[in-house]
Amino acid sequence: MDRAVTKVYFTTFTHSIFQNRPLYLAATKHGLCRITWPTESLDTLETWVNKQIPNAQLIQDNNVLAEYVLQLQEYFDGKRDTFTIPLDMRGTLFQASVWQALTQIPFGQTRSYSDIAEALDNPKAVRAVGTANGANPIPIVVPCHRVIGKSSALTGFRGGLNVKESLLLLEGFNDYTKEGHARFQF
Known part of the structure; x- marks a missing residue:
């Protein structure tokens, strides 16, 4: 029996506060599930996805994550103090x-x-x-x-x-x- 594949979409976000080093953002159809720090790599994201979301397919897609990136940019630009994006928190x-x-x-x-x-x-x-x-x-x-x-x-x-x-x-x-x-x- 084949297990259903969960699509996990990702993109990058850069900002001067992180010396323009990329953060990787990942989301499922349920919401944002991961943001890495600039000290973490795409491998860090892949390892986390494989552990937390078995049978996942990681897909780079800037369009799917556009609203997440927009809200982060607004936060860093001082135009947002709360986030309204859906979250898919994975943990105990x-x-x-x-x-x-x-x-x-x-x-x-x-x-x-x-x-x-x-x-x-x-x-x-x-x-x-x-x-x-x-x-x-x-x-x-x-x-x-x-x-x-x-x-x-x-x-x-x-x-x-x-x-x-x-x-x-x-x-x-x-x-x-x-x-x-x-x-x-x-």
Whole structure:
């Protein structure tokens, strides 16, 4: 019996905030499912798709992703503070609950990892929240950059602390300290 093939469409997005290095955006018929960071390659996207969407066919198609690219461009141009595109979040139930909580953090505001754990009625899950935050497959749109340490430190960030800081500044938020490990500097 043949399994149905899931079409996953992708395109690239570049912006000066990332020194014009490409982000890969991917979507299924249900919505945006993945955005890579500029430190990640097309191979990273392919590996993620193969793991998360078995029997998928990856197809480059700028037209299918045009609305996703437009909304990202509007965000970076300061013309959008919320996204209205459909999302196809792929992860565990706990991860999905964390990612859903991230979408509730308003533009220009932040929450701590413990704030998210408490919002999920699981105050001891601070580290698990951090792990789920780091595994967020749709950064920027699902704003993992809006989560900082309880002490207002930027803390670790898969996209790089300089990118996290740039995204927060883009949103007008500057009440943080530049502490934490500097992963993926470029």
